[in-house]
Amino acid sequence: MNQKICCICLLFLLAFTSALIPRQKAPDWRAVGVIDGESKEISLEDYSGKYLVMLFYPFDFTYVCPTELIAFSEEYQKFKDLSAEVVAISVDSHFTHLAWMKTPRNQGGVGNLRYPLLSDLTKEIGESYNVLVQDKEDELFGAHLRGLFIIDGDKTIRSIQINDAPVGRSVHETLRLIEAFQYTDQHGEVCPANWKKGDKTIVPDQEKKSSYFSEVYREEL
Template sequence: MEGGKQQGRPLCRAFAWALLALCLVARYAAGDEEAALPPKGTRNKEQECHYYAGGHVYPGEAFRLPGSDHSLHLSKAKISKSAPYWEGTAVIKSEFKELKLTDYLGKYLVFFFYPLDFTFVCPTEIIAFSDRIEEFRAINTEVVACSVDSQFTHLAWINTPRKQGGLGPLKIPLLSDLTHQISKDYGVYLEDQGHTLRGLFIIDDKGVLRQITMNDLPVGRSVDETLRLVQAFQYTDKHGEVCPAGWKPGSETVREIICVLKFYLDLEG
């Protein structure tokens, strides 16, 4: 019995040393990563946007644990089903107007959520969609942005010049979801944070939900990809064909690719 204990001691010591080595490696790696960032006092707004704490909206907040889970509500938004109904007050061309989902029947709608007004990534998305709204309208599509802020906060943000962190004049509505009900219905509301994830929903001209994109807080969405997806869904609606990965207007569809392959196979036969 005594001999067994003595034999086990070297193994325990080896395990302890290995564990200590892992801890040291992890610590130095974390230190190197932090050292690679510009000092906090010297970062400009753009750098703060890129280096802010993982998963948070505002720069300088405490780091969220890498393995932490967001607390989301059960979504009523289901692909190929009617999109959850919503209505509320929006800011459109610096005026308050009542807006509802059914206002967009007969058109495609890109409906996207962003966390909060007066933050850093959010204006880049909103301005990007606003600046390119005519490309969406050219294909019978509108864009609406939504957050849990009030319409008064929306208006204040719009009235703030872009050079001062504001939005400036916008061509798309900003919808207020002050009760959080719309965000909860669409499954994007973060109970632990008090705001939403970056959810984007493509709703077709019949009010049916066709696509859902959900980003964690640090990363914004692509206007180009959203536009491509709308074009692809509209093409399939009209022609009844399916589009391969990366399809763009003018590209071959799966049906056309199959026809070409069949043609060459018939020639070889």
């Protein structure tokens, strides 16, 4: 009995310690991706020096998934303007990705996306990023949750968002976060709640921060 309890505790400990958090290095990966109707091998290393958005999603030919991928594709130039790239990844094969991209959008397909769709057929990438559903009783067993990872040019994770399957993610919030992280990278100041480009920022110093707070909170509540 004691041995069984120890094994269970060890499994929980391993699960906890393997969980990714911002400021950690992103796990390396290499996968077959589809872009412009062609398949090719793509790796995390290919995006060194750039911000990268990794979009994990459950399956091709589903419901919320095509709306997300199309939305990110339609705003792709805004990511490029920030020297950022986008990849999307599911457990489907690259053949399934090709078929989905050849399916018209008015029939549930995604059409010609402007960024790669990656195949995590072995499920190793989803597992390393802690987005793989591993509960055999779950209807999404073996699929990815809606994980969104923002990774900087040094391959450091800056943001993690994981949604349950029924709700899609916001392209505009993703762009806002990249702009904010890049601003802090360049200026050393920090971005307050709901910050957007052009807004006032905070100097992370106990004395200098007062210039922000005295201007924003002019009256004591």
